Amino acid sequence: MSAKRRGDEPKGDGVTGFPFDASRTGSWKISLPCSKAEAERISEGDLPEIDALDPQPTLMTSEPDPDQPEAWQLDAYVEDEPSKALIAIIAALAPSTKKKPVVTHIPEDDWVTMSQAGLEPIRAGRFFVHTPHNADAAPKGMTGFVIDAGRAFGTGHHETTTGCLEMLDRLRVAGRRFDDIVDVGTGTGLLAFAARALWPAAKVIASDIDPVSIEVTAENAEVNGVPMGRGRGQVELGVAPGLSDRRLRDRAPYDLLIANILAGPLIELAPVFADAVLPGGTVVLAGLLDTQADAVANAYRREGLYLTDSILRGDWRILRMAKRRR
The missing domain is CATH 3.30.70 (Alpha-Beta Plaits)
Structure with a gap:
């Protein structure tokens, strides 16, 4: 993503704004x-x-x-x-x-250097994420992803993304299986790629309000050997706020919905997200400060979901909620 609009994942320790491509312009x-x-x-x-x-x-x-x-x-x-x-x-x-x-x-020549500098590889669950400027091979038993920060914030170093990777890994360790997955506010595509790696037989669709983010996600998919498409084991991409695109609606209901955006949009979209998830399905919510967690969780409780797990990373809380079975 090239730093995303408000309503998407915070970058750095928290980022909001319209996209620009500093690697091209300075x-x-x-x-x-x-x-x-x-x-x-x-x-x-x-x-x-x-x-x-x-x-x-x-x-x-x-x-x-x-x-x-x-x-x-x-x-x-x-x-x-x-x-x-x-x-x-x-x-x-x-x-x-x-x-x-x-x-x-x-200056233009300094931007990529600055954006990559100091971004050491991160480990989150079984995932190992690094930039091309730090091309260490993934340790044995870990799944590696290369995410370039040159056109974007959101390499996986922010606590919300790292926490989401850990939450997805927890689900896999617990033996959970998912067949239809959506990643809302995908940014660089990292969480969609991770979900596909954990559940390779699933169909995955990733969306973002920012078209540049989807361009970057497609580039990252190619770098990481992630196949694009609508079939099982593939990732489909779409530009949309929330789930407003027809393709996103047509593919619902999902058994796993991931939304790493911000607290305000998460609360606003609670009815939409709840309707898009199967009974018994899982919702992973991130991009919210710990002080905002109760308000977000309560918005989803009103829609028939309940809290099953949470992770605190710095000041940021990641929530896992489940939709009640009828």
Whole structure:
């Protein structure tokens, strides 16, 4: 994905915004400190001041020092040199800080290096995920995926993605079997690829609101030898918010639905997701802060689902819920 729109997976420690391809154009970055509360508001995505912008910047929040849990940082990425008005809008997202925003230019040649730098391979359950710049072979007994960060955030290093990989692995270890799987807000395609690896006889479809994300997913599928198509053992791709595409609706009901987006859209889509899952089916929800977990879980309880498992990764909670059998 090229940093995704709000409503999809958070990147970095939390990212929201419209996509841009910095590997092609270079970019500009606006950086300033922010509080944890401000970072949480940004991650929740209810930002009318940003919605009014065209194009929208990509916002990333991160926790630079775990020993200072209240001290976070906001980075805003834009394609063109930012105006004073845009800098002021970004600064207003973090009213707690007294420091002026720092504006830096990221040349085209530096972007891929920056995006790949420091991204060590990750292990999550049986999965080993790395970038092309760190092409270590997967250890024996692990399933490896190469995910290029050059055009995208979302290589698997964010706690929500790592937690989802661990949750999927738990399901497989528990002996669960799935035949029809959907990955909503797929980003780079990693979770769809992982689901296919765990249940190779299943039919998998992956969607994202961002067309660039689907382009990147197709590229990643080719790199990782994941076959595309509608048959068993294949992954089909589609561009859609939620499950609005006809192909996604036609393939329902699913026995496994994965949605790594954000708390607001997860709550809003609870009735749609619940209707799209078979009785007894499983829903994996991510992209929500631990402080938002109760609200998200309650929205799905109202639709006839119940909580069966959860994973906490940093400040982020991954929920596994099951639909009650009739």
